Amino acid sequence: MALLDVSNLNVEFPTRHGTLHALRDVSFTLDKGERLGIVGESGAGKSLAAFAIINLLSKPGRISGGTITFEGQDLTAMDTDALRSIRGNRISMIFQDPMMTLNPVLTIGTQMVETLQAHRRISHAEAKRIAIAKLREVTIPSPEERFDSYPHELSGGMRQRVVIAIALLTDPSIIIADEPTTALDVTIQAEIMALMLDLCETHDVGLILITHDLGVVSEVTQRVNVMYAGRVIETGSTRDIIDAPKHPYTRGLIAALPQQNEAAQRLNQIPGSMPSLDGIPPGCAFNPRCPHVGERCRREIPALRALGEQQVACHSAEEVAALAGNGGSAS
Amino acid sequence: MESGPIDHLIFLGKRLLQATLVMFVISLIGFSIQDNLGDPLRELLGQSVSEAERQALRDQMGLNDPFLVQYGRFLSKAVQGDLGDSYFFKRPALDVIADKFIATLELVIGATLIIVFISVPMGCYCAIKPNGWISRAVMGISIVGISIPVFLTAIFCIYLFSVELGWMPSFGRGETTAPFGWESGFFNVDGLVHLVLPSISLASIMLPLFIRLIRSEMMEVLESEYIRFAWAKGLNKYRVWFLHALKNTLLPVITVGGVQIGTMLAYTILTETVFQWPGMGFLFLEAVNRVDTPLIIAYIIVVGLIFVVTNTVVDVIYTLVNPTVRIAGKAS
Numbered sequence: 001m002a003l004l005d006v007s008n009l010n011v012e013f014p015t016r017h018g019t020l021h022a023l024r025d026v027s028f029t030l031d032k033g034e035r036l037g038i039v040g041e042s043g044a045g046k047s048l049a050a051f052a053i054i055n056l057l058s059k060p061g062r063i064s065g066g067t068i069t070f071e072g073q074d075l076t077a078m079d080t081d082a083l084r085s086i087r088g089n090r091i092s093m094i095f096q097d098p099m100m101t102l103n104p105v106l107t108i109g110t111q112m113v114e115t116l117q118a119h120r121r122i123s124h125a126e127a128k129r130i131a132i133a134k135l136r137e138v139t140i141p142s143p144e145e146r147f148d149s150y151p152h153e154l155s156g157g158m159r160q161r162v163v164i165a166i167a168l169l170t171d172p173s174i175i176i177a178d179e180p181t182t183a184l185d186v187t188i189q190a191e192i193m194a195l196m197l198d199l200c201e202t203h204d205v206g207l208i209l210i211t212h213d214l215g216v217v218s219e220v221t222q223r224v225n226v227m228y229a230g231r232v233i234e235t236g237s238t239r240d241i242i243d244a245p246k247h248p249y250t251r252g253l254i255a256a257l258p259q260q261n262e263a264a265q266r267l268n269q270i271p272g273s274m275p276s277l278d279g280i281p282p283g284c285a286f287n288p289r290c291p292h293v294g295e296r297c298r299r300e301i302p303a304l305r306a307l308g309e310q311q312v313a314c315h316s317a318e319e320v321a322a323l324a325g326n327g328g329s330a331s
Numbered sequence: 332m333e334s335g336p337i338d339h340l341i342f343l344g345k346r347l348l349q350a351t352l353v354m355f356v357i358s359l360i361g362f363s364i365q366d367n368l369g370d371p372l373r374e375l376l377g378q379s380v381s382e383a384e385r386q387a388l389r390d391q392m393g394l395n396d397p398f399l400v401q402y403g404r405f406l407s408k409a410v411q412g413d414l415g416d417s418y419f420f421k422r423p424a425l426d427v428i429a430d431k432f433i434a435t436l437e438l439v440i441g442a443t444l445i446i447v448f449i450s451v452p453m454g455c456y457c458a459i460k461p462n463g464w465i466s467r468a469v470m471g472i473s474i475v476g477i478s479i480p481v482f483l484t485a486i487f488c489i490y491l492f493s494v495e496l497g498w499m500p501s502f503g504r505g506e507t508t509a510p511f512g513w514e515s516g517f518f519n520v521d522g523l524v525h526l527v528l529p530s531i532s533l534a535s536i537m538l539p540l541f542i543r544l545i546r547s548e549m550m551e552v553l554e555s556e557y558i559r560f561a562w563a564k565g566l567n568k569y570r571v572w573f574l575h576a577l578k579n580t581l582l583p584v585i586t587v588g589g590v591q592i593g594t595m596l597a598y599t600i601l602t603e604t605v606f607q608w609p610g611m612g613f614l615f616l617e618a619v620n621r622v623d624t625p626l627i628i629a630y631i632i633v634v635g636l637i638f639v640v641t642n643t644v645v646d647v648i649y650t651l652v653n654p655t656v657r658i659a660g661k662a663s
């Protein structure tokens with residue numbers, strides 16, 4: 001059995017003008033020590049999927065269906081106290097912007113020690129020892145001094161290292177990282193990503209990496225979910241999907257990667273933009289932007305189905321797959 | 332990267348300079364209203380003195396000197412603690428005010444305690460459970476409360492607690508004792524009982540404001556990423572609310588609080604009058620009725636000074652306790 005099994009997860013936002021369905025039938029699994037990528041444009045529902053796992057959806061949002069099974073227990077059916085013993089303990093999170101993640105008026109030390117003490121009966125001295133060891137592990141210089149620093153005394157990169165150290169404090173089995181390098185200076189993005197990969201490997205921690213960067217996904221993860229307008233539209237091993245995408249949207253994302261076409265033409269962005277939740281067209285949500293759109297795509301929502309090694313939700317997947325094969329042999 | 336002691340000194344210097352400047356302006360205003368309050372000689376001598384004698388006295392007192400000369404003289408005396416003698420009490424105006432200062436301070440402290448102990452828990456509660464019926468009721472009452480004048484609250488308190496229920500005395504300061512060298516009502520039951528209604532009345536103006544301020548600050552803080560991260564760390568709710576969120580909520584509230592203490596002093600005039608509380612505000616109103624110009628000016632300057640000092644102290648404290656403001660000064 002998988003460590004984490006998300007099955008048919010639905011998330012909705014009740015609003016004055018009706019209910020917005022933000023996630024529809026999202027399913028995926030994560031094994032121990034496995035690294036899963038979730039990719040898609042901004043607004044696809046990646047963060048919602050992450051926050052739904054530990055039941056931290058922002059205000060009117062709620063899980064309206066599906067199960068989230070972690071170590072055999074359904075997180076959606078858990079009471080607050082039981083859930084709290086999992087949050088930050090068995091499943092940790094890393095947020096996008098380290099400048100906003102740490103509390104500005106509490107020291108790094110306070111924010112680390114409290115995390116340990118929330119989950120273990122442990123003295124302050126012992127917690128401090130563990131915290132400093134973790135700070136050293138994420139290569140923060142002079143960790144004893146940094147322990148007493150306030151967040152603003154550290155650079156963005158250093159703060160994200162602190163957040164990573166906090167995520168690792170309790171030896172979790174899963175870390176969910178929501179665009180952990182997007183807000184950082186480009187020069188240190190790769191460094192932080194490499195650090196995370198290294199730590200996940202050495203501690204055998206499972207990683208759910210949310211990003212809109214397929215390049216990072218291909219370097220770090222073993223499997224990937226591609227999301228569009230609240231649905232998983234393609235899923236499988238990272239290698240298979242990068243080499244032979246079967247959904248036109250995934251194919252578009254890959255074509256837009258800079259290194260793929262620097263010799264060919266300029267950035268190959270998918271034309272148009274993702275619809276907002278209240279403007280999703282009937283049929284396949286991607287159909288207005290799709291080069292392979294057919295009459296059926298405008299009527300019928302494609303279900304996720306197995307095709308070769310991966311699963312894809314597209315009526316024209318075979319056609320796209322054939323194209324991918326051609327593209328591969330031509331380059 | 333930490334801001335050093337030099338930065339603190341520079342900041343302190345700037346703040347002190349600002350405070351001095353404000354005091355200078357207040358003294359100028361205080362001094363210039365002198366001419367508008369009638370002829371000081373009439374107050375001193377009455378009507379039966381001849382014009383020649385009057386002129387001689389004017390010269391002698393320097394009342395015929397140019398404005399700036401008179402102001403300079405006023406200022407040089409003022410910095411030595413001499414704001415002239417009260418016409419009515421025939422004593423230094425500052426001494427007269429000092430005698431009444433403790434009584435007013437008691438009232439302000441009483442009201443501040445009431446405000447702090449009610450607005451913080453209520454503001455927090457309304458932020459944490461914004462849709463509960465208690466929160467709606469508190470918010471509804473507070474919006475009405477803001478618009479009720481102090482004297483109405485005061486009269487209502489007197490009617491209910493003194494006249495109808497007979498629980499509380501309706502006027503005066505009660506017994507005072509001086510275990511620490513100054514006469515105060517804080518150290519005996521009678522004094523404290525007398526303090527209750529005036530403090531409630533004075534607090535009632537600021538209370539709704541502070542509840543609403545704390546609520547809205549806290550609601551904003553609760554939406555922030557670092558609070559979401561605190562939840563994601565699995566902290567218990569009391570730690571998230573009362574450490575992570577409250578500390579960030581109260582920092583801006585402190586600044587507003589400092590300003591409001593000054594405003595509260597202005598309201599003591601009304602409260603003290605209704606309750607015949609023998610403080611500075613009551614004294615001021617009497618001085619206005621008697622056209623006791625030196626006492627009026629001294630009051631304005633003393634209240635101005637208290638206002639400026641509290642604001643400066645609050646600013647400095649705020650800078651010291653808030654780590655993020657410390658770099659803001661550094662970065663500029």
Ligand SMILES: Nc1ncnc2c1ncn2[C@@H]1O[C@H](COP(=O)(O)OP(=O)(O)O)[C@@H](O)[C@H]1O
Nearest residue numbers: 013022041042043044045046047048049058277
């Ligand atoms: N509090 C909210 N109320 C209404 N809609 C929301 C709320 N939070 C997120 N959404 C919607 O849910 C969708 C998915 O958001 P999100 O998961 O943050 O996307 P991303 O893939 O960029 O992380 C977006 O279309 C967004 O508009």
Ligand SMILES: [Mg+2]
Nearest residue numbers: 046047048178
């Ligand atoms: Mg997001």
